Amino acid sequence: MTGKREQNREQNRLALICAVLDSVAEKGISETSVSEIIQRAGLSRGMIHLHFGGKDNLVQAAAHHSSQEYYDGIEALLQTAGDSPQKRIEMIVRGDLSERILNRRNVSIWYAFRGEARNRTAIAEYSDTRDGRLRGMIHNAFSRIVREAGTPDAPGVARDATHGTLALLEGMWTDFLLHPDRFDRDEAARIIFRFLAAMFPAHFALTGAIRPDQGEADAPPVEAPQRRPEGPAA
């Protein structure tokens, strides 16, 4: 049985970590000072050194915690997915783009840590989506798809599809970071599936979300207000 002592201890550790994440999400890493952290956590100054031995270690623990939360979220969603590989991929993609995982707070935290990742290897380790479980899940699913389709060069296609899908998801996150208000989750998912449908028509073409027909305006004729700076034929 956990004594009241250890219970409080763990509770305060967590409070510090959450305070760091809140501050990073809200004010950014450069403004996340010791004073800011302990004020948010409602604890005393010495706690950081007591529990983590210094601010750097605390920040690292916060990065680890955030990363863990991300993977837990993805895996929780995956367990509700069916068996078919295309369903699993669809679940991962939609999950990764869902409000529960892709939101302002998480994106702020994720990119703040990545910005420092280059110079703090300990943090880089946790901000890598590619390694770890996610890549394995996706690759596994694509391998099955490609195998049962009898595609030539199956391993290469599966590997490239995995790499490409992960890159697309990363790109969508960046999109959200830069334009959180104008970001459209359904559009993001649709684009990814459009690419996947082009590569694996038998597996993704009929998926409900590929075509924008749903509720979306049927191909707005003058959607793109982009100027075209050049180009022979206008």
Added chain:
Amino acid sequence: MTGKREQNREQNRLALICAVLDSVAEKGISETSVSEIIQRAGLSRGMIHLHFGGKDNLVQAAAHHSSQEYYDGIEALLQTAGDSPQKRIEMIVRGDLSERILNRRNVSIWYAFRGEARNRTAIAEYSDTRDGRLRGMIHNAFSRIVREAGTPDAPGVARDATHGTLALLEGMWTDFLLHPDRFDRDEAARIIFRFLAAMFPAHFALTGAIRPDQGEADAPPVEAPQRRPEGPAA
């Protein structure tokens, strides 16, 4: 004629900006202090306040400068591209993944600024690939491809292809950030073209670089025809 006075002035301004970028690339944003900057620039402490009115403005100017350099690089490459839209897209993709643009220094700088973008709107403005010229160039090319191919829902496809291509490029950059040593430019390009080839078989399937075969193997007969009908039963 520019007097020696103004000439020196401009030279020092630039020296400060470069010092910031060097420091950000090397040490990260959090360790880029005024002391660090003026030491790298070999100038005196007061210069920052003199020329930029404060450190924040200098950092912002550095972000602007870096962004400008990126676009200049892309546009320079584009001018050597041919007329055909697929050639232009290929040039953009390869250029964006080339050593000249995608390298450790640029990636470090780019992501360091992005990490702070959320809390510094002035910087966010410069760290956006999506707005600005790049998106317009790509969308313009895809529009032509889609139009001459007679694809149904042409505007939607062009828009999605643009969005997807940009997301893929972003994702590849993230890949490079996290694994600069194991990153493979050719593989990154191949994956992007594999996706594009799946979407526009007539335009990208025969492109020399889809296969990693090095020898280019001008359109291996086994490869190109088989890619499309993979769907129902291969």
Added chain:
DNA sequence: AGTTTTGATGGACGATTGTCCATTTTTGAT
């Protein structure tokens, strides 16, 4: 109950931050 043990406190501390300005040096015009 008393005693030990451990977590928690908050201020002291030196180091470093960015800003600013009195001063010196350099440039361009007289």
Added chain:
DNA sequence: ATCAAAAATGGACAATCGTCCATCAAAACT
């Protein structure tokens, strides 16, 4: 050569940074 204007210098400055420890409070054990 002289002088006004502009640019560059480098140290003073208060504010803030993160670390650490003497002290206190409370839980756990005897």
